[in-house]
Amino acid sequence: MDRGKRIGVAGIVFLILLILAVAFQQKQEKKLTSYTATFFEIFDTRTDIMGYSASQEEFTEQVSLLKDELERYHRLYDIYNDYEGINNIKTINDNAGIAPVEVSREIIDLLLFSKEMYHKTNGQFNIAMGSVLRIWHDYREEGSNNPQEAVLPPMEDLQAAFAYCDIEQIVIDEEAMTVYLPDEHMSIDVGSVGKGYAVQRVADYAKEIGMESVLFSVGGNICAVGKKPSGMEWRVGIQNPDVTSEEAHVKRVDISDGCVVTSGDYYRYYVVDGVKYCHIIDGDTLMPADYFVSVSIVAQDSGMADALSTSVFNMPFEEGLAFVNGLENVEAMWILSDGSIEYSDGFSKYAVE
Amino acid sequence: MHLHSAGYQNRKEQQMEQKMKKNDIILIGVILVLALLAYVGMTLFQGTNTHYAEAVVLIDGVEYGCFPLDTDVVERIELPDGSYNVLEIKDGKADVTEASCPDGICVNHRAVSRQKQSITCLPNKLVVEIRNGEASDVDAITN
Numbered sequence: 484m485d486r487g488k489r490i491g492v493a494g495i496v497f498l499i500l501l502i503l504a505v506a507f508q509q510k511q512e513k514k515l516t517s518y519t520a521t522f523f524e525i526f527d528t529r530t531d532i533m534g535y536s537a538s539q540e541e542f543t544e545q546v547s548l549l550k551d552e553l554e555r556y557h558r559l560y561d562i563y564n565d566y567e568g569i570n571n572i573k574t575i576n577d578n579a580g581i582a583p584v585e586v587s588r589e590i591i592d593l594l595l596f597s598k599e600m601y602h603k604t605n606g607q608f609n610i611a612m613g614s615v616l617r618i619w620h621d622y623r624e625e626g627s628n629n630p631q632e633a634v635l636p637p638m639e640d641l642q643a644a645f646a647y648c649d650i651e652q653i654v655i656d657e658e659a660m661t662v663y664l665p666d667e668h669m670s671i672d673v674g675s676v677g678k679g680y681a682v683q684r685v686a687d688y689a690k691e692i693g694m695e696s697v698l699f700s701v702g703g704n705i706c707a708v709g710k711k712p713s714g715m716e717w718r719v720g721i722q723n724p725d726v727t728s729e730e731a732h733v734k735r736v737d738i739s740d741g742c743v744v745t746s747g748d749y750y751r752y753y754v755v756d757g758v759k760y761c762h763i764i765d766g767d768t769l770m771p772a773d774y775f776v777s778v779s780i781v782a783q784d785s786g787m788a789d790a791l792s793t794s795v796f797n798m799p800f801e802e803g804l805a806f807v808n809g810l811e812n813v814e815a816m817w818i819l820s821d822g823s824i825e826y827s828d829g830f831s832k833y834a835v836e
Numbered sequence: 837m838h839l840h841s842a843g844y845q846n847r848k849e850q851q852m853e854q855k856m857k858k859n860d861i862i863l864i865g866v867i868l869v870l871a872l873l874a875y876v877g878m879t880l881f882q883g884t885n886t887h888y889a890e891a892v893v894l895i896d897g898v899e900y901g902c903f904p905l906d907t908d909v910v911e912r913i914e915l916p917d918g919s920y921n922v923l924e925i926k927d928g929k930a931d932v933t934e935a936s937c938p939d940g941i942c943v944n945h946r947a948v949s950r951q952k953q954s955i956t957c958l959p960n961k962l963v964v965e966i967r968n969g970e971a972s973d974v975d976a977i978t979n
Binding site: 494495499501519521522523527528529531533627628698700703704705711717718719720721722726727728729731732735743744745747750777779 | 860863864867871894896897938939941944945946952953956958961963965973974975976977978979
């Protein structure tokens with residue numbers, strides 16, 4: 484073959500390969516479709532799992548694995564319901580002052596993590612506040628069902644209950660895999676961490692089963708696995724507390740392999756004499772905190788973000804700001820009662836301008 | 837003779853080579869144009885959205901019905917236990933205007949019209965969700 488022909492053939496072969504490459508790439512892009520699954524069974528809230536798969540069947544199969552895992556954690560961390568064949572946090576509470584309860588690794592790990600967060604937040608985050616939170620829960624339920632008769636719990640009741648909120652009293656035996664509350668008045672409430680902690684474990688599990696791009700939203704706790712297949716980060720809006728406003732969100736953040744969790748007073752609350760009392764209780768005053776409308780935390784770990792959003796919600800702004808700025812890879816955004824917004828020092832690296 | 841023949845052969849080869857080159861260029865040109873057309877065609881095809889925006893009502897994750905946003909309508913959604921939500925489609929937006937739930941979060945919620953925006957009523961396990969709407973600027977909302 485002479486030189487000219489060779490160049491010609493080489494050129495044509497190159498072009499054919501190029502066309503095939505473009506066509507293949509197009510097909511690849513098309514192959515991954517975005518799907519979302521929505522369900523309500525878990526953590527008494529709405530869960531959305533958004534992911535990318537080759538087909539609806541494959542996605543449904545993957546999501547059912549994730550859902551089973553979430554459900555398993557939900558049962559283990561439940562403080563209100565019993566489930567046959569398992570010991571959960573309620574079992575521990577029911578056996579307070581009676582006997583140590585044998586539990587699974589998932590419960591031990593959550594309790595150890597919670598103790599770590601207790602120390603990290605100088606005692607602000609405390610899962611041993613169950614006795615106090617139960618009183619507030621009952622008064623809030625009662626007040627929501629009969630708004631005319633809504634009242635605040637008596638402070639002496641709250642203070643009496645607070646005598647049984649020492650987290651150091653919880654006996655965690657890692658050898659025997661048991662947990663024991665030495666006083667019958669003690670009770671564990673993991674409402675401010677269980678959900679976020681479980682979501683992080685399930686997000687890690689999603690990676691294990693080969694899912695590279697997933698976005699979890701469990702009752703507004705957002706947790707991202709990887710980036711989107713396009714290489715873009717996930718864009719998360721921070722809810723506008725004024726839910727009647729046209730603007731759905733007041734700020735947007737971009738995250739990959741990270742989490743955003745918000746604690747706010749605008750969804751779960753009850754009204755007594757025209758004043759709103761939200762569900763987040765400050766361990767220092769035993770009353771609902773009223774420094775902010777909402778606090779959003781951006782962090783690497785969803786359990787940590789969940790615990791921190793509750794803790795920072797209960798801290799005055801200056802204290803919370805110094806606290807967040809002192810933590811690595813944690814940022815926060817505060818919405819104050821007058822609608823103004825404050826940010827931690829490094830928040831702008833996530834914020835969309 | 838031998839030399840002459842060789843020279844003749846050479847010229848002919850040169851001519852053919854030039855002709856080849858010309859044909860090659862035409863062929864390359866045609867392929868490039870075809871590839872470009874195919875690419876533009878595929879892009880256009882993929883970008884086309886033939887569906888209209890609609891509000892999808894899900895009850896406990898199961899589809900209850902679809903309501904096109906361009907048709908004003910008021911739908912009272914009754915649940916087996918007697919609870920209800922009233923969905924209103926107006927001015928291209930979907931809104932829950934009345935409900936039996938105690939918290940009223942769904943009623944207080946703003947009307948929705950953009951892709952993936954939704955209104956949730958937790959007590960009734962009801963979701964009003966927008967499909968094929970104008971693209972949303974976020975993937976999720978933290979609350």
